[in-house]
Amino acid sequence: MSKMTYAFPQSLSETRTHYCAGCGHGIVHKLIAQVLDELNIREKTLLVAPVGCSVLAYKYLNVDGLEAAHGRAPAVATGLKRVQKDKIVLSYQGDGDLLAIGAGETIHAANRGEDITVIFLNNAIYGMTGGQMAPTTMEGQKTLTSPQGRDIADVGSAMRACELIDTLEAPYYIERCSVHDVKNVNRTKNAIKRAIKYQVEGRGYSFVEILSMCPTNWGLDPVKSAKWIEEDMVPYYPLKKFRDKGEEA
Amino acid sequence: MEEKILMKGNDAMAEAAIIAGCSHYFGYPITPQNEVPAYFAKRLPQVGGTFLQAESELAAISMVMGASAGGARVMTSTSSPGMSLKQEGISYMAGAKLPCVIANIMRGGPGLGGIAGSQADYFQATRGGGNGDYQTIVLAPGNVQELADLTILAFDLADKYRIPVIILGDGYLGQMSEPLVLPKPSGKTFEKPWAITGAKDRDPQFIASMRLTPENALEQLNLELQETYRVIRENEVITECYQCDDADTVLVAYGTAARIANKAVIKLREQGINAGLLRPKTLWPFPSEILRKITNDKKKVLTVEMSAGQMHEDVLLACDDKNKVDFYGRLGGALPKVDEIIERVKSYE
Ligand SMILES: Cc1ncc(C[n+]2csc(CCOP(=O)(O)OP(=O)(O)O)c2C)c(N)n1
Numbered sequence: 001m002s003k004m005t006y007a008f009p010q011s012l013s014e015t016r017t018h019y020c021a022g023c024g025h026g027i028v029h030k031l032i033a034q035v036l037d038e039l040n041i042r043e044k045t046l047l048v049a050p051v052g053c054s055v056l057a058y059k060y061l062n063v064d065g066l067e068a069a070h071g072r073a074p075a076v077a078t079g080l081k082r083v084q085k086d087k088i089v090l091s092y093q094g095d096g097d098l099l100a101i102g103a104g105e106t107i108h109a110a111n112r113g114e115d116i117t118v119i120f121l122n123n124a125i126y127g128m129t130g131g132q133m134a135p136t137t138m139e140g141q142k143t144l145t146s147p148q149g150r151d152i153a154d155v156g157s158a159m160r161a162c163e164l165i166d167t168l169e170a171p172y173y174i175e176r177c178s179v180h181d182v183k184n185v186n187r188t189k190n191a192i193k194r195a196i197k198y199q200v201e202g203r204g205y206s207f208v209e210i211l212s213m214c215p216t217n218w219g220l221d222p223v224k225s226a227k228w229i230e231e232d233m234v235p236y237y238p239l240k241k242f243r244d245k246g247e248e249a
Numbered sequence: 250m251e252e253k254i255l256m257k258g259n260d261a262m263a264e265a266a267i268i269a270g271c272s273h274y275f276g277y278p279i280t281p282q283n284e285v286p287a288y289f290a291k292r293l294p295q296v297g298g299t300f301l302q303a304e305s306e307l308a309a310i311s312m313v314m315g316a317s318a319g320g321a322r323v324m325t326s327t328s329s330p331g332m333s334l335k336q337e338g339i340s341y342m343a344g345a346k347l348p349c350v351i352a353n354i355m356r357g358g359p360g361l362g363g364i365a366g367s368q369a370d371y372f373q374a375t376r377g378g379g380n381g382d383y384q385t386i387v388l389a390p391g392n393v394q395e396l397a398d399l400t401i402l403a404f405d406l407a408d409k410y411r412i413p414v415i416i417l418g419d420g421y422l423g424q425m426s427e428p429l430v431l432p433k434p435s436g437k438t439f440e441k442p443w444a445i446t447g448a449k450d451r452d453p454q455f456i457a458s459m460r461l462t463p464e465n466a467l468e469q470l471n472l473e474l475q476e477t478y479r480v481i482r483e484n485e486v487i488t489e490c491y492q493c494d495d496a497d498t499v500l501v502a503y504g505t506a507a508r509i510a511n512k513a514v515i516k517l518r519e520q521g522i523n524a525g526l527l528r529p530k531t532l533w534p535f536p537s538e539i540l541r542k543i544t545n546d547k548k549k550v551l552t553v554e555m556s557a558g559q560m561h562e563d564v565l566l567a568c569d570d571k572n573k574v575d576f577y578g579r580l581g582g583a584l585p586k587v588d589e590i591i592e593r594v595k596s597y598e
Pocket of ligand 1: 051052053054070093094095096097098121123125126127128129134
């Protein structure tokens, strides 16, 4: 008898995604789906999708949800969670959404210790609008709106979300991961699982940042994109657990 | 006889919302509506509800959107500069067919303007206000009793049509204290099978805003919205006529301006001049047909507003003979004067 080593997650829809080859969004969707399956919470999970490449995330995950305005996902998630208190509310966001237009909503939901899980996909660029500079764009990184490379003397340096949120008292769990190789994909899954499990236990705000490839807008092939994360992004965005109040306890 | 109590407009509105079953309130402080969040902060926890002070009006209206999607009766309130920020979420909610109640206790603008009551947000309220082809229902109370009564109605209309409903008051109304009988719940209930409650024993459902596929999905949504608006226009106009039947001049005014116009009508009648007042209680849908009928055989129509003539445009659109339509307004939080109205009407004699 053969042992089942992989099954298509129930929480993942069989629809073909619209994501580009080598994009990290699809990987992260799948990890979320696996976690929802493993925790057996698909039926009580509510997804707030952002404005960005993942605006259609609801088509790919077999859960209830709604679409927030650009940057407002944590506020929408707040309202939803405060009505559907026994449900699991996920706010899935890109870097423009989370750190530029939605910086206020991000900080305040975290500061309230809102009982939601924020999954933050950091691809260092605005994917959906075709590759403009994001708050997380690296120094010297060329984008449509930083054609000479990000000049930090002019526009400031790349923002680190985990470090910012780590200055606040309320958040329960903060971790940065990456999906550029298998080892890190597995680590990311564990982080997502822990973050969501804490919400299931009603412990408050959990935040997972995930470094992710955007080959199309970086102008690199998928292999080089993964390498760019490892060599350029990871040194600036350290992969680590910033806070885990569950472990401290 | 039912007991009358003395209440501030803003407090009466908040209490009426709770009577209507509003369980969640999200808002950001701004004068002259600060009593509203303070009232909810005190009262909602007593009835098992949730009050949350948001970090901005952008966040507040998004919280409203989330709560509405979760199936709750939910409200927010603000004043003019804050209403501008709420337009983002109102447009999203209109497109997503999510019900909610939003009170704009108007103050003078543009910009930060002043804190005195004004009616300068009429265009914003009755023309959608945010991006896209949409409308919201706009209710215009003229006294504290009506503010409370229309709040009950606002929640029912919102749920009935799955539409954001705006209570358009002004700083004078919000701040004034008057005796009222607290309204009773309407007793109406509305099923919300569309609410986002978890995909248990059914397929997942999603409240989407972007509609790219199939090709005509967005036009289809817009046609559905327009059909809803048609039904609302046909069924939900509310207006009050005071001494219009034998009037030579009909004043048209709403809210605080209508209180002043009403006083002018009484004084004009005392002087033997036949004036009347038509007072829309719904600004959208606007009582265009009623106005047209009433004014056709009148000598003169005078719009009285605390704006530069925003509702006046709807009056002009409704009246067949534009030549007999006149306007008197005060701007930037100033109040129309009874004497000035009387003088204007006398000039038509
Ligand atoms: C109010 C508003 N401003 C701008 C836009 C255009 N817009 C759509 S997505 C986006 C940026 C998305 O980038 P990010 O959040 O990093 O997500 P990604 O697409 O990279 O996953 C922008 C600016 C919008 N939809 N709404």
